[in-house]
Each structure stands twice: as structure tokens, then as C-alpha cells.
Amino acid sequence: MTENTEMDPELDPSAVAETPTRKVDRGAVREAGLFGKFINAGGFVFAVAICASACILLIEVFLRYVLNSPTVWAHETTTFLCGISFLYGGLYCASRNSHIRVVLIYDILPSRVRRVFDIVIAIASFIAAGFFTYAAWIMSQKALFSPVGDFRMERSGSAWNPPTPALVKTFLLIVMILMTIQFLILSWNYIRRVTEETK
Numbered sequence: 001m002t003e004n005t006e007m008d009p010e011l012d013p014s015a016v017a018e019t020p021t022r023k024v025d026r027g028a029v030r031e032a033g034l035f036g037k038f039i040n041a042g043g044f045v046f047a048v049a050i051c052a053s054a055c056i057l058l059i060e061v062f063l064r065y066v067l068n069s070p071t072v073w074a075h076e077t078t079t080f081l082c083g084i085s086f087l088y089g090g091l092y093c094a095s096r097n098s099h100i101r102v103v104l105i106y107d108i109l110p111s112r113v114r115r116v117f118d119i120v121i122a123i124a125s126f127i128a129a130g131f132f133t134y135a136a137w138i139m140s141q142k143a144l145f146s147p148v149g150d151f152r153m154e155r156s157g158s159a160w161n162p163p164t165p166a167l168v169k170t171f172l173l174i175v176m177i178l179m180t181i182q183f184l185i186l187s188w189n190y191i192r193r194v195t196e197e198t199k
Helices: 030-065 074-096 111-144 164-198
Strands: none
Touching (some): 030 074, 030 164, 074 164, 111 164
């Protein structure tokens, strides 16, 4: 497996030279469109969430082992922050075309054939994301509503008992909706690129 970082200069005319010690961050691929640029920019928020969770853990260690006064919220808060960050990470990688995948066959194909494969992969990913969105909808519905239809958020059941399970499942639904849209945009723009090249 390898990380696809879209380094083919033919696919990205604006590509600049890279040194062996430093990769150039190009952000979202152009086929992701303006939507992908917004998704890429949103990654900063979740990077901050990871840093915040690390700070919370440091505070918890200090309070627990130095002041002998542990909190009831630190563990669940860091789990929540890391959880939503990992969920967003899938969407973030989709917009940047930097997800990890097996490219043993893909890399040896001519660039024109690879572009056709990009279309097939994007459409297959769009369909899969659509199914996962439906599954996330069912899961979030159960986390937000009781069997009789009353609104009640699923809670963790701990001493603090926050509604983080419901929040994570709802966030997963939102991410899957956005990912489905992103793959649809990618599919359309990959098709447009191939169509324009054949004219």
C-alpha cells in the first residue's frame, strides 16, 4: 500500500519541484472543486481538536497524580475530539486524493488509462459512500430518537454521562453526506477532464 499524493506533473500543471526531504502541500486536488477547498480548509479545525485533546490529557494527568483531584470529563472529551477528527480525516483525504490505497496496477498504467480508472474509482466510491450514508442515517436516528419517536440523545452512561455517542453518530452522518457529495463532484470533474482531452 502507498499514499497517493497526486504527484504526476501532467495531471497538475501547477506542480512545483519537490526535494527528497520536503513534500509540497498542494491541498485539495482541482477535481474536488471549490467544495474540496472548503473541506481542506476545515482540516485545520480538527487538527486543533487533536491538539486540544492532548492538552486535556496533560491537564488530567497533572490533576490526577499531582493534585489527587481527577476529572470526570477528560477521558470522554478526548475520546470525542479524537473520534470526530478521525471521521473528518476520511473526508479530508478524499478531497486531497491522499488516501492510502493499493496502486500496484494503477501506477503501471498509461496516464490516459489511469484517468479512466479515476472515473471508475470515483463512481464506485460515490456509490459506496451513498450506502454508508444510509447506514449512518439509521444509526443516528436511533441515537437521537427513542423507539416511540421522542427526541432523546443517546448518552455514554458514565458518571458524567454526556451525549457524545449521539453527537459522534450525527457527525458521522454529516461527514458521509459530505463525502458522497465530494465523490460525486470528483466523478463529474474526472469525466469532464477525459471528455475535454478527447476533443
